[in-house]
Amino acid sequence: MLLTVASATADKVTDVAMVGDPFRFFYRVFKVVSKAETEEAEQRVRNARMYLDNYTADADKKSLRRAEEELVRAVDLFPGSAEAHSMLGTVYTIKGERNRGSQEIERYKQILEDRRN
Numbered sequence: 001m002l003l004t005v006a007s008a009t010a011d012k013v014t015d016v017a018m019v020g021d022p023f024r025f026f027y028r029v030f031k032v033v034s035k036a037e038t039e040e041a042e043q044r045v046r047n048a049r050m051y052l053d054n055y056t057a058d059a060d061k062k063s064l065r066r067a068e069e070e071l072v073r074a075v076d077l078f079p080g081s082a083e084a085h086s087m088l089g090t091v092y093t094i095k096g097e098r099n100r101g102s103q104e105i106e107r108y109k110q111i112l113e114d115r116r117n
Contacts, residue, residue, distance in 0.1 A: 041078035
């Protein structure tokens with residue numbers, strides 16, 4: 001089992017992410033995320049929302065691709081962003097990548113459940 005633990009400093013927050021393998025087992029991974037990374041991730045989610053708002057099925061897939069790029073980077077920066085995982089799941093589903101979409105939705109649900117506990 002892969003488990004990485006990092007301690008938090010005054011300007012950092014500890015975040016929990018789920019990492020899956022091909023057999024659908026998930027491992028908890030702890031990552032220290034700086035406030036700057038969190039803010040950049042939030043900005044990337046806002047950018048992705050703008051791209052998705054401009055997306056139409058008849059248009060080229062440029063807006064969808066840009067939204068995906070922003071969301072993947074947002075998740076890399078801040079794996080605990082429920083909004084980023086939810087939106088990324090939507091993007092993958094629109095692209096026809098249902099397995100990847102459902103994995104992102106499961107991560108979204110797990111983050112929300114962790115926040116409740």
